[in-house]
Amino acid sequence: MRHIFLLAFAMLAFVAAKAQTSNLIFFTENGERFSVVLNGMLQNEQPETNIKVTDLPAPSYKVKIVFDDPKLKEFNKTVYLNPGTETTYAVKFIRKKGYTFRLMNTYPVMNEPKMIPGQMVVGYQPQGVSTNMGSATTIVNNTTINNNVSISANGKGNNVNVVNSNEGAGSQQAGSLTGLNNGLPNNNPVPYILPDYNGTYGCPRPMSPGDFQSAKGSISSKTFEDSKLTIAKQIIQSNCLLSSQVKEIMLLFTFEDSRLDFAKFAYAYTLDLGNYYKVNDAFTFESSIDDLNKYVQGFRR
Secondary structure, three states: HHHHHHHHHHHHHHHHHOOEEEEEEEOOOOOOOOOEEEOOOOOOOOEEEEEEHHHEEOOOEEEEEEOOOOOOOOEEEEEEEEOOOEEEHHHHHHHHOEEEEEEEEEOOOOOOOOOOOOOOOEEEEOOOOOOOOEEEEEEEEEEEEEEEEEEEEOOOOOOOEEEHHHOOEEEEEEEEEEOOOOOOOOOOOOOOOOOOOOOEEEOOOOOHHHHHHHHHHHHOOOOHHHHHHHHHHHHHHHOEEOOHHHHHHOOOOOHHHHHHHHHHHHHHHHHHHHHHHHHHOOOHHHHHHHHHHHHHHHOOO
8 A cells, every 4th residue: 555655646746747847849830850959058959840958947038939941030038937847839920020939829738748749758868969960850740750861061060961871871961050059169169177076067158258258247237127027037038147246146136035046047047057056145134045946956856
């Protein structure tokens, strides 16, 4: 009886954990092949027409859509998610505006997701996909096929050749993928390692001191607290911060609620997650520390 209880408890815990994450689906109405970049990180090894990214822990992401056809202009947009939901966007061309995407629907995440023919399903990669060898899962006629792909970059990654090893030696030109972050910044061939830190990494590389000071200046230049908070969130959505930098920005706000709001939002864009306890020094009240701790624990699940 005890084993049955433990098994049931484990299953409930698993379901609760999954409910904290969200899924994003993008598809093109006219069949244009594309790649998805979330917070600067490339999520799929090869372009497709329908891409589903699962297990997204953060409440919002900066999305870049990069087309396989270099003649089609890439675009950026921020999306906001509710925990435990699956949101679908249609990538479409609008006259005089160019390409963008439109919200189609939002549903609770299913415990047993439906397999959609032709859809590429990838788990969220906070540090981007591998540039050497990887596997993409595409559903074809309800059958899962693993396609091993090799990606070789010329120069700084502006031209990327994708070779499908299951189709022999045929090579397909993927077009210009300028701006795609494959997990390593173009000018930095080795991963960034924070000195004297052995904890979990939440993003690939922190802002440079110069860029960070400019960001602080932009935030401080605003008169109203709400404006400061809005600018701060906009800045970090496309950047990566150290815990110490998060704390510095928090201290730019006058009110405790604003500091707490920013601390929760910034957790998804922080490099040294193991040091996040340091931001607690920016709070005045113990209740704020408790509130942030509950948020972080729920985020990790």
